[in-house]
Amino acid sequence: MNQERSTAATKTDDDPEVARRARTRARQDLARGAAESSGSVVSRTLLRDAGLSYLDIRSEVAAGRWRTHGLQTVALHSGDLTVEEHRWRIVWETGGDIAAIDGATALQAAGLRAYTEDQIHVSVVHRCTVKKVAGSRLHKVVRRLPDELVGAGLPRTKSPVAALRGAYWAASDRQAALILLMTVQQRLATPDQLLSWSKRLRGRKRRGFIRDVVGYLGDGVQSLGELDFARLCRARGLPEPTRQALVEGTRGRMYLDVRWDAHRLVVEIDGVQHREGLQVSADNLGRNEVTLRDDRVLRIDLIGLRLHEDEFMDQVARGLSVA
Template sequence: MSTAALDPLAVATGRSHARAVDRKQRRALAGSVAEAQDGVISRAQLAELGISRHHVRREAERGAWRLHGRRTVAVHTGALSAPALRWRAVWEIGARIAAIDGVTALQHAGLLGFEDSAVHVSAVHNHNTEPVPGARVHKVIRRVGGEVLPAGLPRTRPEVAAVRAAHWAVSDRQAALVLLMVVQQRLTTPARLAGAQRAVRGRTRRAFIRAVVRDIAFGVQSLGELDFAEECRRRGLPEPTRQAVRQASGGRIYLDVAWEDHGLVVEIDGVHHRLGLNVTFDNLRQNDVTLDGERVLRIDVIGFRLESDRFMVQVARGLRCCSSATSAA
């Protein structure tokens, strides 16, 4: 055996080089997994890569990684992004029982314009969970079949998340808004939303959510259950004609509600009125009616759920104004 082989300096240098290679390899392996998770990785994933708790602790001590709870490791030392916080919430609460849900799941799916900084997570109610900073844990009685998406961040499907978000909302107005937005932004369809509403068991505002989803799925037809004419009678207003017919420049048009002797029309808009070219056609129809001398009020079915009193005050005011104008003429 050569003297060089027994040289302590050479041996120490070789071990140091091996450790450096191992360290680079660990970081590369962890980084490749964490890249798809916005820079975070779970201890379970690290263990599967052969990276021990000792190695994790050493990387954190060196300032290369940062620990975020008992199960979450960031392969950087900066602040966690919103997606990374969602991964952390699932891991810290328990990947087997938890899923991102409600507004947070919708935001992850692309929902825009609905501000809520909390990370909403659902967990099956018969499991204990530990608090996680910034996360709100909602216990659910059971999972709906197939509600959790099979790939990526564990999260519920948009239609299920929307219905749960409505149950967890702070007000009826917020509940109606999130149900509307998820369809308007095409994260799900009215039919899927209706199916989820029937399947998801919530604890609050059940009747209201059922009614709003029906409005979204079936539009003006659902208002028949509210019976707009009955609402007029209840308030002492004259009963209108429904589906009144007018001849306009573009042909025959059908108006939702009209008082011919007052010259007042009320158009009741379902969610579909906001889609595609429907707004254009609605505007053309309203312009034709207005140019023929009638006044047009518009009521959206969701708005009527939330603000029926204010809308009916406007209807009463419109009838008075039209009557005054007719008398003056």
């Protein structure tokens, strides 16, 4: 009986097919361990550190079990890459441990919803020499702050950093404001965090604009003093309005941001807090009360006024001329 077992073991050891399957299982186990934090993609460097050789990788690729995506990225499957796997690929193909997902892409990785961006944004320190990778947009930053990256998972910047850089890199002021606004609205960063990080990060363009928008996000309606709506009216030759006009309503006293008593025209300036939660209902009740008194109400949001000053002030002028 013992002799029969010994003979069977010898046949197993000598069977090339059995040995091949054992090597395949060993490779796949090592590769899965190397890709533990990145899903089903891994870099050649990590595979090498895990004990796999160039020949091991080539064998798995030739067998159709794995697939390469560039010079550094290996997928442990033969299908198309997911969005998350594409982000890992961009990091490895750009520069491995010196590259990080940044800007709007880092916000999307953190959970930003309803924002579409065709390219994957990646940043490296300006002194690094790296190659541009198809499907990505490479940004060189002056320096990498010690605490700007998240601690685990996909190498990416923290949301306040990503939002500010995304605003600096945006194609237009409108896109920059949208990135900052959505970041705060979806609670990926607070206005205070944006303000704090903005003192440490310096972009090459629209610095003043971003400073204003961050101020609006933090102060809401109080930043109307910075915007100086009365100054805009004077520049247009419009009559001086009454600010914070007090009126009595069925729900008690309420303040109107701007009102021309003789023209029965009201302008309400919406800060960010007007877009969230129950504040919307309270504001609508107040506006409806004013409208029922035969006053006309124009709604202007602070960021919209910053982006579309001429169009909004044209509407105010038309409202006064109609009256």
